[in-house]
Amino acid sequence: MDSFFRTALLLAALTAFFMAIGFLVGGQGGMVFALVLAAAMNFFTYWNADKVVLGMYGAREVGEAEAPELVRLVQELAAHAGIPAPRVYVIDSAQPNAFATGRNPENSAVAVTSGLLQALSREEIAGVLAHELAHVKNRDTLIMTVTATLAGAIGMLANWLFFLAPGHGGDRNHPLGLVTGLVVMFLAPLAATLVQLAISRTREYAADAEAARFTGRPLWLADALGRIESIVHRQPNYLAERNPATAHLFIVNPLSGARLDSLFATHPPIEERIARLEAMDRANPSNGPWARR
Numbered sequence: 620m621d622s623f624f625r626t627a628l629l630l631a632a633l634t635a636f637f638m639a640i641g642f643l644v645g646g647q648g649g650m651v652f653a654l655v656l657a658a659a660m661n662f663f664t665y666w667n668a669d670k671v672v673l674g675m676y677g678a679r680e681v682g683e684a685e686a687p688e689l690v691r692l693v694q695e696l697a698a699h700a701g702i703p704a705p706r707v708y709v710i711d712s713a714q715p716n717a718f719a720t721g722r723n724p725e726n727s728a729v730a731v732t733s734g735l736l737q738a739l740s741r742e743e744i745a746g747v748l749a750h751e752l753a754h755v756k757n758r759d760t761l762i763m764t765v766t767a768t769l770a771g772a773i774g775m776l777a778n779w780l781f782f783l784a785p786g787h788g789g790d791r792n793h794p795l796g797l798v799t800g801l802v803v804m805f806l807a808p809l810a811a812t813l814v815q816l817a818i819s820r821t822r823e824y825a826a827d828a829e830a831a832r833f834t835g836r837p838l839w840l841a842d843a844l845g846r847i848e849s850i851v852h853r854q855p856n857y858l859a860e861r862n863p864a865t866a867h868l869f870i871v872n873p874l875s876g877a878r879l880d881s882l883f884a885t886h887p888p889i890e891e892r893i894a895r896l897e898a899m900d901r902a903n904p905s906n907g908p909w910a911r912r
Contacts, residue, residue, distance in 0.1 A: 678708035746840030753829035
């Protein structure tokens, strides 16, 4: 319910934003047009945001015939998590990374890169998948996916305003052109702030802890995070670089030049995440279902 409420609040804020810009560009008629456009976008986003994000990355769905070990691992972890097994996708990218998407556990998907399957051990992959399934179980994926889609839409709106508004945004002698130029100037940081404020970094810590409980081996995820972090900044994810509004979806920030361990970072510091997992292992080592196998 918390995730649904935050999603509704985000959609309402986007609608108000669109209406304000519509009024600025076209008066009352522009505001009505923007309301209709926002309503259509909200409806589409809620039901199709996961498909949009998967499409951005050219993710292909795989079954047991194509990736038997991966699919069975997801199924086993989902059973331990007490949720339906998500659909499984693979992204052709040399950078090791992964994300989960979908509006609820019954309509969810997990996507991993080919680089992750090649660079990590089975145990480390299990830790990563458990983290993503924790997001699914906690219903984080709805707000994460909707936010990614809407942040991208705001960027498209910026371009639309710049080229279609009177004065084309570049005529500084035209009052509306000047205003539009200023709006465009602030839209990019607004989109980034939208992502950063909607997705709490505490949810990453919570997913890490939940993943450790699913497997009973916190160090599997800790080792995976360390290995991914050591590769991610020297192995670009070109699709993520072209879609930076989706960076918060991934288990580790995929942007090679955007490491911001600050108040406004979408990902907590890797070192802190690893330290917390190591502390969990010291406090209660090897006590989960996988540890007894």
